[in-house]
Amino acid sequence: MTLDQLRIFVAVAEREHVTRAAEALNLTQSAASGAIAALEREFATRLFHRVGRGIALTEAGTMFLSEARAVLSRAAAATAAMREVSSLARGHLAIKASQTIANHVLPVRLVAFRRAYPGISLAVSIGNSADVVEAIDEGKAELGFVEGPGDTLIHPHIAAEPIAQDRLVMVVAADHPWASRTALTPAELASGTWVLREDGSGTRAVFIEAMAGLGVAYAALNIAIELPANGSVLTAVIGGAGATILSELVCVDAIAAGKLRELPINLPRRSYFAVQHQDRTRTRAAAALLAMLRPK
Known part of the structure; x- marks a missing residue:
């Protein structure tokens, strides 16, 4: 088993296609196929199901993929360490x-x-x-x-x-019922409609902590929409979908243009x-x- 064989295996597994993997690695299709065949012979185990022109990882192939990636990662780290020189010319x-x-x-x-x-x-x-x-x-x-x-x-x-x-800010559209408020109670925050980033987002995690600090349980919130990008959240809030918490950097232009209103909620810096x-x-x-x- 060689590093080249592992690179070819990972490329094929990620693309589920031998020809596209070979093209990405500047190899011939026969060279890529040969590397996969050599690995399967060495371990006497099928790494891919072959159905018509398509391929998919077997159970053994799926297990092998994570290990192959780890080996290649360590090999890349070793190569980088050996090649590193005293300057930062390249x-x-x-x-x-x-x-x-x-x-x-x-x-x-x-x-x-x-x-x-x-x-x-x-x-x-x-x-x-x-x-x-x-x-x-x-x-x-x-x-x-x-x-x-x-x-x-x-x-x-x-x-x-x-x-x-x-700095985080809580914002709503300019015509939202909260837009002219000078204060909001925890009960009002809990009864509001919210637009949030997806699970796994740092902004969402900070939102949950910030609401807890204001005495509002996350489980009590009415989350109307979850979106995978700050820009999408911003657009939805401007359109009237609800309130949100975002970085001031994301909202500053919309606030300056009068499309959003910052609410008088003191949020912790992150x-x-x-x-x-x-x-x-x-x-x-x-x-x-x-x-x-x-x-x-």
Whole structure:
């Protein structure tokens, strides 16, 4: 069994297609098929069901996939550690960030980083806080950025450090019955209609904690809509779907334009965290970016 065979196996498993996996790896279809066949011969076990032109993982293949990914992740870490040099002339950094940070915090800072280190390429993907932690744990990203607090930060292999703070605001549409209110009671908050991010979102986790701090049980809330993006939540609230809590960074333009009204609710500030795998070697590129992001 070789690393190349594992890479081919993972590529085929993720695409459920030998030809597309071969194309992604710049291999011939016969080379990809041969690697899969070699693995199956070595273990005398079928890794894929072959039905017509389609393929799907067998039970053994599904078990093998997680282990193959882990081996490739460790191999990539070993390669990066061996290739790392004293300078930052060249390199690559994979980042995964939750939506608020990716859209409103990181861009300006990543531009500054690229000016300082033009040889370092940056690849940023976006997910909710749970997605970010999962990507770090599986080695799909070296650095992650999430909002906190929240249960998503509690993980045996993940180390987190605060890098900034964010102000949360409770908002409604300009014509909402609460828009002109100077105060709201816990009972009124509990009886309101809410639009929230999906489960796993750091913003949602902070919302639940904030409401508990105001004396409102999450189970008592009327959640009308759950949406997977801050922009979708914002649009729904502007359209009159209900109230929500979002980062001030997300709402500031809509508030200034008169489309949203900020409610007089004192909410706790939340922290932004940089997260990384505590057992993996940190590259110089990651260390340099963290140094730029840490509060001065």
